[in-house]
Amino acid sequence: MTVRQIEPRALRDWLSGDDRPLLLDVREPFELALAALPGARAIPLRTLPSAIASLDPDVPVVVLCHHGVRSMAAAHFLVEQGFDAVWNLTGGIDRYSLDADPAVPRY
Numbered sequence: 001m002t003v004r005q006i007e008p009r010a011l012r013d014w015l016s017g018d019d020r021p022l023l024l025d026v027r028e029p030f031e032l033a034l035a036a037l038p039g040a041r042a043i044p045l046r047t048l049p050s051a052i053a054s055l056d057p058d059v060p061v062v063v064l065c066h067h068g069v070r071s072m073a074a075a076h077f078l079v080e081q082g083f084d085a086v087w088n089l090t091g092g093i094d095r096y097s098l099d100a101d102p103a104v105p106r107y
Contacts, residue, residue: 003075006062006087008100014062015039021060021087026074031066035093035105045070052081060085066107068092 006014014021015037023040025032032042043051045065055061061078065071068091075088089096097104 003072003079004087005090007090008096008098011062011087011089011096012100021062021085022055024055024061024063024071024074025065025093026063026070027065027093031107034107035097037064037093037096037104040064045074048074048077052078055083057081057083060087062087062089064089064093064096066092067094 020039023037025036025040025042026045026048027042028044029042055078061083063071063075063078063086065074068088071092072088075086078086091099093104094106097106
């Protein structure tokens with residue numbers, strides 16, 4: 001299974017519907033204080049292996065970070081652990097701010 005990519009505008013549209021994915025933000029707490037998407041669950045990448053049991057593999061997951069690198073690593077990890085519906089936010093929260101919601105601060 002490979003990790004799928006989701007563009008910021010497609011994620012914005014998905015989040016506006018009733019069948020929302022889990023937003024998994026793998027950035028560090030200081031980054032979350034600068035910018036965050038409402039409803040995202042924060043699990044820093046370094047702690048994801050110990051928190052994996054708290055995630056439901058049957059729920060679609062969109063992973064995000066600042067620019068999409070850490071989230072891609074996290075997404076691959078989730079797929080390796082048996083999660084089927086995993087997407088990486090292309091360009092991270094920075095691109096989300098640029099392309100989908102300028103109200104989200106950039107840093």
